[in-house]
Amino acid sequence: MGGGQGATGGRGAGRGRRSSASGRQTAAAWILTLPFVVLFLAFTAGPVLGSLGMSFTDLRQRDLRTPFAVNGVGFDNYVKALSDETFRKAALNTAYFVLVGVPLTLALALAAAVLLDRGVKRFQSLFKVAYYLPVITSIVAIAVIWRFVLAPESGLLNTVLSWAGIDGPNWLASKTWAMPSLIMMAVWRNFGSAMIIFLAGLQGIPATVEEAGQLDGAGSWQRFRYLIVPLLRPTILFTSVTTGIGYLQFFEEPFVMTQGGPLNSTVSVSMYTYQQFGFGNYGVATAMSYILFVVIAVITFIQFRLLREK
Known part of the structure; x- marks a missing residue:
């Protein structure tokens, strides 16, 4: 009986030590995460909740000195x-x-990734850097390049068109062509990021998959369509979500290149929201921000539903 009591006491003491050690680990974890929690509450959660509340008030620039007196x-x-x-x-x-x-953007990125993975073996790293370079280049530098390309009289694009007898338009000053011009610039600037992700996805597919399809008599397009693309579904989902979110928030292109013109033909939701903040219409501007947030959330949900693995 004494041995049984000793064993029971030993097990209880062991559980007590484990509980004490677990409590110390929990306390240490909270101490280590405390700086992040404080910064998150102060600079992320707090401002987000504050801006949400602001969207239900008539706060304007003149009310900044008395923000709690708004209606x-x-x-x-x-x-x-x-x-x-x-x-x-x-x-x-x-x-x-x-x-x-x-x-x-996604089509061009996938095409470039396939070419680099299957066709280009030498200097592959050089092509990767060249395609990715616009992603990390300043929008100001990109704007200078594209203003030269799209200049109405001496621009590179109109010069090339003139060789074929085509009189090119004033790209950035045309209601018809200003937005396509910004889209061209955005695709050129951003497809390198998606290409790198697609290339990683392609290189993660075992070679035996294509070999099996080839043995079954499938052609190149059939192997790509029915074997490679389904296996790339998670990669396509990731790139479509991240690219879509970025494009829904597009701001720099019209702000730098066209200032939203001509006649608001290139003004974006983000840019117009920014302008409303500049005008001091803080309540309306935050409401516009949350409308955009809801749209982004809904579109992202739809993308997850359509492109999730089956």
């Missing part, structure tokens, strides 16, 4: 944003930019 207006700011003709125009411009730009 609640319910959903009036959201109604004003959705009834704003320029905001609706900006939403259509953004939709145009995304619906054309994202498929072009």
Whole structure:
């Protein structure tokens, strides 16, 4: 009996030591994560919740000295944003930019990745760097290059078109061609990032997969369509989500190249929201920001539903 009691006491003491050690580990973990928690609450969660509350008030620039004296207006700011003709125009411009730009970017990125993976063996690293370089290049430097390319009289593109007897337009000053010009620039600037991800996905597919398809008599296109693309579904999902989110928030291209013109034909939702902040319409501007946030969340959810692994 004494031995049984000793064994029971030993097990209880062991559990107590383990519990004490677990408590110390938990305390140490919280101490280590405390700086992040404090910074997250102060600079992320706090401002996000504050801006959400701001979107339901009539806060303007003149109210900054007395921010707690503003009045609640319910959903009036959201109604004003959705009834704003320029905001609706900006939403259509953004939709145009995304619906054309994202498929072009992904298609070009996938084509370049396939060529680098299957066709180009020598100097592959050089091509990777060359394609990725625009991603890390300043938008100001890119704007200088593209202004030279798209200049109406002495631009490189119109010069090449003149050799074929075509009189090129004033690309950035045309309501018809300004947005396609920005899309071309965005695709050129961003496809390198998606290409690197696609290339990693292609190189992660075992060679035996294609060999099995080839033994079954499948041609190159059939192997790519029915074997490679399904295996790339997670990669396609990731690139489409990240590219789509970036394009829905596009701001730098019109801000630097066209200032939203001509006649608001290139103004985006992000740019118009920025302008409203500049005008001091903080309540309406934050409402526009959250409308864009909801749209991004819905589109991302749809992409996950359509492109998830089956």
